Amino acid sequence: MAGELTLQDVSLQFGGIKVLQDVSFAVEPNQIFGLVGPNGAGKTSLFNCISGHYRPTAGTVLIDGTEVQGARPATLARHGLARTFQHPALQLHETVLENVLLGAHARLPGGALEWAVRTPRTRRAEKELRAEALDLLERNGLGWAAHLQADELSHGLHKGIELCRALLMKPKLLLLDEPAAGLPHSEVETLIATVRRLRTDDDITVVIVEHHMGLIAALTDRVVVLDHGAKLMEGTAAEAQSDARVIEAYIGKDAADDAA
Ligand SMILES: Nc1ncnc2c1ncn2[C@@H]1O[C@H](COP(=O)(O)OP(=O)(O)O)[C@@H](O)[C@H]1O
Numbered sequence: 311m312a313g314e315l316t317l318q319d320v321s322l323q324f325g326g327i328k329v330l331q332d333v334s335f336a337v338e339p340n341q342i343f344g345l346v347g348p349n350g351a352g353k354t355s356l357f358n359c360i361s362g363h364y365r366p367t368a369g370t371v372l373i374d375g376t377e378v379q380g381a382r383p384a385t386l387a388r389h390g391l392a393r394t395f396q397h398p399a400l401q402l403h404e405t406v407l408e409n410v411l412l413g414a415h416a417r418l419p420g421g422a423l424e425w426a427v428r429t430p431r432t433r434r435a436e437k438e439l440r441a442e443a444l445d446l447l448e449r450n451g452l453g454w455a456a457h458l459q460a461d462e463l464s465h466g467l468h469k470g471i472e473l474c475r476a477l478l479m480k481p482k483l484l485l486l487d488e489p490a491a492g493l494p495h496s497e498v499e500t501l502i503a504t505v506r507r508l509r510t511d512d513d514i515t516v517v518i519v520e521h522h523m524g525l526i527a528a529l530t531d532r533v534v535v536l537d538h539g540a541k542l543m544e545g546t547a548a549e550a551q552s553d554a555r556v557i558e559a560y561i562g563k564d565a566a567d568d569a570a
């Protein structure tokens with residue numbers, strides 16, 4: 311259980327549109343790895359190819375040396391993968407606690423029939439899972455909200471709920487898609503501390519998509535920059551920030567956005 315991720319020449323095409331082209335990189339166990347690039351570069355699509363929400367058109371995705379491209383998200387969860395989404399999809403009329411528990415039943419023992427009749431074993435396992443979910447909410451400053459309905463909370467707190475949901479899967483490899491987007495500055499500092507703890511206390515490998523360069527610089531060991539679906543460069547965050555090609559990609563994008 312290490313949390314190593316390797317991509318070899320991952321390509322993704324929809325009809326004639328090339329969304330990803332031969333993307334290769336390796337994330338070492340226990341690294342915090344950044345994936346950056348202008349809007350539309352293909353970052354979320356690449357996460358989808360890793361998490362089983364998209365099947366790459368070509369190329370290989372390995373988790374701890376095992377090929378997993380094309381596997382379903384539930385299978386990938388058993389390989390230790392969990393993720394959050396750029397736009398959290400919560401059950402807004404359920405409580406925060408129920409939202410954290412969504413999906414976690416995959417971790418429990420027993421088949422569907424055993425769950426339907428609720429044996430003592432499933433009842434005990436479910437109780438333990440609820441206690442774990444509450445503990446995660448407490449540790450992420452959301453314990454007070456556990457029994458509130460999700461739609462009573464802010465966008466920033468929705469991101470926290472999603473993170474707790476992902477962590478309840480006990481991942482060894484965690485993908486975070488724009489976790490700081492829309493957060494006030496004070497909460498970005500908290501997020502940085504949280505991700506650091508995931509590495510040091512929980513031994514999780516983290517891949518993080520973010521536009522917040524302060525966060526990327528503070529957290530990551532290494533980054534890959536994507537542009538138009540292809541890898542533009544790989545290096546430290548500082549190297550990326552001073553790389554002429556990267557600056558050009560962002561400026562070109564701003565100019566195009568301004569013109570639109
Ligand atoms: N399911 C899909 N069908 C068609 N095009 C898609 C699909 N998913 C993503 N794309 C396209 O892939 C490109 C990259 O999008 P995305 O991965 O969301 O970029 P990023 O996360 O870097 O902003 C966009 O042009 C987007 O329209």
Ligand SMILES: [Mg+2]
Binds near residue numbers: 353354355396
């Ligand atoms: Mg995205």
